[in-house]
Amino acid sequence: MAKACVKCKQRKKKCSGGVPCDYCLKIDEPQGCEYKTRVKSKVAKVTERYILSLKNRIQQLEAQLAKTASEVPENTEQPLTTSDINPLMESENGLEYGFQAPPSKLSTRDRYLGLSSCAQFLKKVKQSLPNSIDANVVASKDCTLAALKVHTEPQIDPFRIEKILNEIIPDFKEARKLIQNASEMIGADYMFIEKDYADITVKKMLDRDQIPKKPEDLLQFTIELLRLMTCLALGSLFDRSNESSRYMGVTFHRASLSLYGSLAYAFDQASSAALVQSLLNMAYFALSQNKTTFAFATVGTAIRTMFTLGYHKKTQSMIENRTFWLCFIYDRLLAVRFGFPLMIGERDINAPIFNEADESQTTVSLDVYHFVAQVKLAMITTQIISKIYMQNPFSFLHNCHAVLKQLKHWFDSLPNELKFDYDDIKTGMIRSTFNLHINYNYSIIITTRPVLLYVVNMIFSNTGDEEKTLEQGQCDLISGLLESCIQAAEIQSRILAKLYYDGKMAVCSFLDCHYIFGATIILILAGYCQMHMEQSVLYSGDIELLFDAINHNLKILQRLSEYNVVARNFNEQLTEFIETMSSKEVVGPLEKEDGQRQNSPLSFSQNFKRQNSTLNDLEEDEKRIFDLDDLAFVDLSHLLNYIDDQFPSTSMVDQFLERDFLSNNCREP
Template sequence: MMEDIPGTTDSLRRRSFLPNKVVACHRCHGKKIKCSGGHPCRNCVQAEKGTACVYPQRNRSVKVSQRFIDGLLEEIDCLKQDQTARRHVPAPDGTQLIECDVTENVSSPSSRTGPRDHVQGTGRGECQGETDSNAHRQATSSEVFQSTVTAPSVTPAEADPEPVNSEQRPANLTFNQAPWFDNRNVFQTPVLISETADAAFATRFRQVISNPEGPEPVHLLRVNYANNEALMTLKESNIEWPTLARARFLIEAATKYANRYYYIIHRSSVLEGLSRCLLEPPGSESVLRCKYWALFAIGELCATRSPVTQSYPGMSYFAQASKMLGYLDERPGTDSIEALLLLSMYSLALNRRYSAYIISGTAMRSAIVMGLHLNIPESQLADLAIRDHRKRLFWTAYMFDRMWGANLGHPTAIQDDGIEIDLPLTPSPTESFQSEGGSKDDLESAYYVANIELARHLTSVIRSVYSRPGHQDTQLATRVQASLQDLQSWVNRLPPHLQVDPLAETRNDLNAVSLNLLFYQCVIIATRPILLHALRVQVTASQSTTSSPLTSQVPASAAALSEACIRCARHSFQLLAQSWIDGTFVTFDCFFTQYLFSSMTILAISSILDKQNAHSDRDSFEEASRLLRELKGAGNCVAQEYCHHVEAIEAALSDHVKAVITPQDMSALDPTAMSASVISQNSQNPSASVVSTANFPWTDSSLQMLLSQPPLDMQFLEDAVRDRHPQGLYRSDPNYEG
């Protein structure tokens, strides 16, 4: 026996306290020299290789008792049961079913994988620069399509199991309570994901209809964009200046495309400045020359008709124009602001949204430095054309800053109370934007004024619906109602020439179409959280065996807002389809592509929510997905990103239909099983299947009544948008750490 050997116990006790053997760093191990340990070690410090001193990771084998393992398994089972109970819990009043936030479990391998979330695939015409850095990301799907959600830990003192009154317990705001960060190891730093983004809403939609027993779908990474390495390579290369004929052609194409939405440049002044630019030395990198490089990039982007096989259209010109970002003018001029706005617009086509937002913010701040946000006296600037150009240029930067920031959920560069410049040909408050019999310049001014005010309303909608709680002085219901009333007032003031009629035989004006599409997008962004809440109520009721008919209903006010969202999505897709037929849907148009994806996501929800028009909305969704895939095949970077989400949505819809729809319902959804009465009814009234968008009939009588009611009648928005639930409904587990 070891106890009988003298000194054995003391020897073992001393051995247990001996220091561990020092593990050599990689550099010392490779040189076969003794490593002193530490970070960095002595040898690496002497060789001035402190940053290269890295130690191998040790994988120790630790013996644990069987009781400890059994306890872990019991805790896992308890957490799974608690997670299922947290997903779908009826409200205390029993009026509706609502979903609680479920922290994404990333420690379990089953929660990190899912067939519908690993959507990959790159067709021809992928954005230049993806094949190098992004190919590695796509090859490692475990890193690309899995997110890590960090939640605050809960100490036993905080997780008090004693019963507490649910009315006294603080509300659990799971929507927008904490910022949504994408913390995957493919990024150098966590990336902020905005709830206002269309891709983020598509992820929320897939999470609602997913199987509660399976892994929760995660957000798909945005990998389809031109990376920095590709742009740096093109920037260092020597790109020849196009010939005079080619330059004029690209400028014509760029001017027509840029001015179809916003005012940036004068066509006549640009053609005059081209001759001055040709007189500069070939190696010159002046602001004027960079502006023409940006014009060439946009012109080639719009003039390209064939699918992209190698480089993205105009990206070489864009890389040359980006050289001006290396040095910013201490005293910026209008040429500098115009170049920045053009670079921002082209960055969106490359799907570089963050870069576009940063560049537009730089343009706005340059305009502020120039004093474009203030009215300049006529005594200091007598030229009326220059004053009008300064005015319009500022408002274009204003719209860029607000619209780009709204898509990302980021703040604006300047507040409205700091702007003193007048609107272009501002109408009186009691009149519409412009009378019917105005001149061409007056009609264009009316379009610009309407577009500016709509961009302002979009920012108001984002702040009202998606702002962080605790940062507002008024209730959410009051802010949402005020935003919708502002949109309704905007519609009432819109002149007839800026409205569209899909039943008209003549082609609609392009400015009117783009304005209508932006308006529909504003309404969709404002109301789609309510639509998602209505879908959640229906899905929860279908998955629950104890739900009553009352619990599967939503308030009439929520139903009215959901219907307005669906109606706007139908109008938007109809205008986009007509633009495709008319040839005005440019292949690389990032704005129309975004509107297409936004509307088709709503149509996908309507296909399983609205039983009356489910088949029609599903057909529209499939047609929209086909158009989006054509844009992807042509090389549209924005469409390439959205196609990943579309494939995931299609897989989620298929799984949801298999899970909740019976064979009898499947036969009812079959197009061949449609009754003859329905077909004859549609043939007798063809306009019934095509919703008219004339005079913006986006609001029905129920929604009109809702907008006229006091804010207290819209209190359900606090629960629908924020998903507020009393914590007293859930059992607190002191061992649960989020």
């Protein structure tokens, strides 16, 4: 790593060498602290003559191989590689079948073509023609999508652009503040803004005397204006200094839709990294307005636009690379939270992860650390979806163990700069750091919560005989899985409550409300099941503290409901869920004939009635929930070691879970 960060070098300051360094902390720009080190190029430049010599050598070897094959008895079959069978595929050593034209750089006007396209097939045919044909002639006549498309002037209405600039866009100072709000509250995980975006790009746009006249320049200006409008809409979500900011956010969002409609007439020419980023920003805003269908459709458009640009195969800049992995994160975000199908298959990805994309230099910064860690966690999300919530040939215990092992490795591999003390949470850190730990606990919850559903079903199918249902080994295993699930939900609640009390929560965001919603469901089920099971399977802590955490979550959602439609929706669902779990129809069959036990269904509902009567004392209740000095991070080591030692894949417990649990509670029929 370089001895001094970029900012200290520019300002000629002594750098402490940390990430972030002391100077960047002093000027309150920790995210801008980065170290860049040049790397010697690993690309070897070769001449066309050298390539032809290699090709001749390959032909000689193929001739020798064919001669050897002719001497082998007819009943002896030689294995064929994929490249031998299908000339469309690249061989294992990376050389294509026949002549390979020099690669051309992708631009916003070029389009990616997969091997199954007819134009790509024709290109392969041309490349296989005899060597006497001029390679330049072949390359110039490639029937690619870029060559086939009709180039027409973009039909952008300049009067609409002028109207947006004059009537909707705020002044530079206000625009800069909104952009900074969006960057700080959302984090680098779900939004990409260049460091000097406001001071250079936005200022240049707003300082123009008039919009561009040339159609090509007007198109690029409109694309950048669309991106600015989406950033302003997101920034307005978190602007607490202006009471009308929520309405301005809707105004900015509607203007974004209007600009996007204008670009639809020239979508082929407009497709670019900036357009993809704008679509993702629009999707984030739609989620905050509880517009799930629109968000999913918009992310789908962004991903498919990215596919046409070929970013999943090769990126030419860090911006393109970052744009692709943002699409990947959004794809996993929607898939795991709404059960939507994945749109990006990991087998189709050739693009390196962020910092590996630039071979000329290595960049070290908090932004790089955050984004790479978030991408790797999103990859584990793929495993959660495929192993836990889809049919596969392995047992649940095997899949759960594999996913939890990956999560543990991810957590252990975090740089020290991305870790914090769970017993002393400081909200002054960058929001992206909190996002990582929140997502980590959420991943544990969705991996292990099917076991909680199994226990709920067990209670309702065995009234009063729960302790006879489980053998000791089965009970210990389920207890270990549930302990991790409930502890993750508690930690999730604690972090989010701390952010809320300190004014650091993205109060208009969908994600924070959804995290509270998911954690509260787990805690409600844990409290309910614990009060109806004589055997202590679920929760070993203080039941009163558990209900305190539940009620804190409910009160926070209720407070957020005043200006967050998503929080209002989640609060209504949780309230209805508690009423259902407390109803006579649900708790009646669980009452014993010889009278109610100490932890009766009645006491379950009373816990909420008692706590909800003190809604105005939310700040006072805060002190109790944060008196927990023994709530550390979820350490999966003990559980993983226990499964390895006690429960091999052929054990009775494994078969028990697979037969009675998976078939009924986890996967789709």
